[in-house]
Amino acid sequence: MYVTDRRAVRTAARALVLPAALAALAVAAPRAAAHTELDTSSPGANATLAGLPPRVTLTFSDAMTQKYAKVAVTTPDGASAATGEPQVSGKEVTLAVDPASPPGRYTVGYRVVSADGHPVSGSYTFTVAQANSPTPSPRAAAASPAVQETESDKIGGESADVGVPVLVGTGALAVAGVGAYAARRRRAGHGN
Incomplete structure (x- = not known):
């Protein structure tokens, strides 16, 4: 037994x-x-600005690698607004742009790889208002979302x-x- x-x-x-x-x-x-995500962007998604800033800054949840950082800022007429190559500093990727670019809707596209090998890509838009058109109050601009959901966020949510x-x-x-x-x-x- x-x-x-x-x-x-x-x-x-x-x-x-x-x-x-x-x-x-x-x-x-x-x-x-869990995948690397775009935490914040400057200018933010759907923002309306009085003028184009001298640079676009993307801040991610993990450190990025310089070798694989690709960022493009496209003007309303389809031309590039970039004046150099993207620069990586830890979690931030910065791209200098020409502040004299025309008003209208700009598209920021990015494809980067974090230090641990996770690729992240996505895009968002913001608008540069014409000199004589009214711009929303800073409160309204601050209320707009900072980033849109990227493809890797959707995949991460499903996984x-x-x-x-x-x-x-x-x-x-x-x-x-x-x-x-x-x-x-x-x-x-x-x-x-």
């Missing part, structure tokens, strides 16, 4: 170790799948949802393992 109980404990432990390990991985996976089905599947495996053990134990008990 004692041997059967010891064997039962070992079998139950084996049946529960794999599901427990899978559950631990599933809980840790969403955190590991975080993967943990729930994995946990459900792990639970089902654990229940099936315990059920199989109980059935085997009943059959072994009837054979005595």
